[in-house]
Amino acid sequence: MSYAVETKKRKFHRVLESLTKPSTAEPSSKKTPATPTTARERFPADLSIKKVRLSSQDESDFAAARRSMLKVARPSSRDSSVSSTTRPSFVPWDRERFLERLETFRRVDRWSPKPAAISEVEWAKRGWICTDVSRVTCVGGCGGSVVVKLPDELDELDGYDLEKVQERKEVRAKLVEEYVSLLVKGHGEHCPWRNKGCDATIHRLPLTNTDTAIASLQKRYSNITKIADKLPAGDIIQTPESFNLDDVLKILPREGFETGGGLQSTESQDRQQDQSQAQSQDQLLEQDSNEQTREESSQVVLQESKPINRTAFALAFFGWDAVSNETAGLVGCSACFRRLGLWMYKPKDNGDATVYDALDVANEHMEYCPWISGKAQSGTGKSTEKQAELRIGWELLVQALKVKHRRQVRSTASMDTLRAVSETPSGDFPAVDEVNEEQKKASDREWWAKLRRMRQVLNVKSQTKKSVVP
Numbered sequence: 037m038s039y040a041v042e043t044k045k046r047k048f049h050r051v052l053e054s055l056t057k058p059s060t061a062e063p064s065s066k067k068t069p070a071t072p073t074t075a076r077e078r079f080p081a082d083l084s085i086k087k088v089r090l091s092s093q094d095e096s097d098f099a100a101a102r103r104s105m106l107k108v109a110r111p112s113s114r115d116s117s118v119s120s121t122t123r124p125s126f127v128p129w130d131r132e133r134f135l136e137r138l139e140t141f142r143r144v145d146r147w148s149p150k151p152a153a154i155s156e157v158e159w160a161k162r163g164w165i166c167t168d169v170s171r172v173t174c175v176g177g178c179g180g181s182v183v184v185k186l187p188d189e190l191d192e193l194d195g196y197d198l199e200k201v202q203e204r205k206e207v208r209a210k211l212v213e214e215y216v217s218l219l220v221k222g223h224g225e226h227c228p229w230r231n232k233g234c235d236a237t238i239h240r241l242p243l244t245n246t247d248t249a250i251a252s253l254q255k256r257y258s259n260i261t262k263i264a265d266k267l268p269a270g271d272i273i274q275t276p277e278s279f280n281l282d283d284v285l286k287i288l289p290r291e292g293f294e295t296g297g298g299l300q301s302t303e304s305q306d307r308q309q310d311q312s313q314a315q316s317q318d319q320l321l322e323q324d325s326n327e328q329t330r331e332e333s334s335q336v337v338l339q340e341s342k343p344i345n346r347t348a349f350a351l352a353f354f355g356w357d358a359v360s361n362e363t364a365g366l367v368g369c370s371a372c373f374r375r376l377g378l379w380m381y382k383p384k385d386n387g388d389a390t391v392y393d394a395l396d397v398a399n400e401h402m403e404y405c406p407w408i409s410g411k412a413q414s415g416t417g418k419s420t421e422k423q424a425e426l427r428i429g430w431e432l433l434v435q436a437l438k439v440k441h442r443r444q445v446r447s448t449a450s451m452d453t454l455r456a457v458s459e460t461p462s463g464d465f466p467a468v469d470e471v472n473e474e475q476k477k478a479s480d481r482e483w484w485a486k487l488r489r490m491r492q493v494l495n496v497k498s499q500t501k502k503s504v505v506p
Contacts, residue, residue: 125176126228134238140165142373154215157404162219163229178224186211237415241406243432246439256352263358266365267347268381274396287441354397354430355407372405
């Protein structure tokens with residue numbers, strides 16, 4: 037019998053008992069039947085169902101039922117607590133999680149360069165990570181796993197005939213097409229990565245905000261200067277032809293890139309306070325002290341500020357940063373996870389020549405890195421767009437420095453103008469023309485006359501009494 041039917045029957049029997057029992061309540065000493073046969077007989081008629089105490093047998097049954105419920109509920113509660121602390125695996129909008137997946141392809145003993153259509157960036161965008169040699173696995177746990185292997189490319193210069201070279205190219209092209217389809221179909225049928233991957237802008241560098249871009253540049257430069265003794269010579273650093281390091285250093289904001297800035301600003305502020313106190317005493321002495329203060333402050337800048345480390349700045353400007361282990365002498369890129377051993381660009385201790393004669397700070401990035409790839413930085417990559425028209429990462433950083441420099445120039449010009457106006461002596465003001473003063477007084481009198489006439493017009497309904505007709 038269902039619980040609902042049993043409840044209705046219990047209520048019906050209580051109604052019958054209330055109709056048949058005497059009007060006076062039975063004494064409390066009267067005992068209930070010792071061996072109740074039904075739930076209706078066990079319950080006192082004058083008590084509510086919520087206040088009934090269960091017998092020892094009922095208590096044991098209730099405890100057993102409660103234990104069985106808790107045994108069922110505990111695993112679910114434990115699972116919910118674990119799931120709440122575990123990070124979700126399907127987050128195609130999270131750039132940090134995308135970079136974590138891309139970093140798994142960094143090891144050269146596990147992953148070799150692939151064509152752009154099936155590069156590590158494309159696998160990371162679809163939720164894949166590199167777990168073994170040429171093997172990718174779904175990060176969502178759907179069980180998807182793909183081994184990405186391509187036949188070696190052949191060249192006529194290696195002694196192969198044209199037909200064999202062309203055949204190998206066709207085989208590679210077909211395999212690339214198959215792996216492109218496995219980017220999606222390699223996931224399980226119910227895996228969310230099968231339906232949606234990361235957006236094309238997920239790899240874009242945060243360079244749109246000028247202050248943020250310059251602050252990141254300052255941080256990278258500061259980290260690289262800590263390993264200044266491991267940096268190669270400046271004459272082997274190579275930059276793109278369109279990049280002029282001297283022009284960039286001219287517009288570079290000095291704060292954050294040169295040491296001694298804090299002491300310099302403190303002393304200049306003290307001198308400005310002394311000048312403001314001397315201003316109330318004598319104007320002529322103030323002008324002399326201003327000139328002397330400017331000369332002294334310029335000397336402080338020359339003495340305390342250190343020149344920019346050109347090698348460290350070039351590396352930091354093109355996205356390189358020192359690896360956390362400063363003793364390793366490594367710099368790496370946080371966008372393509374390429375690493376450079378700086379010892380390969382320095383002469384050996386025994387006098388041997390360097391392993392490499394030049395360090396190209398731009399071309400050492402991976403080809404898909406947004407620091408040198410306009411397609412990755414723009415996030416569009418449309419076929420109608422020309423690659424030359426897309427702005428790459430370091431070009432946007434140059435633009436950010438130019439914007440910052442223009443703001444500083446405007447701010448300095450406005451401050452100089454205000455300072456020049458405030459420092460102008462009172463005797464330099466032109467004398468007031470008496471004719472203009474008379475004209476001004478006449479115009480003022482005329483204006484007051486018009487105002488009085490207007491007030492008279494508005495006050496027509498003043499204390500005037502209407503005549504009463506008898």
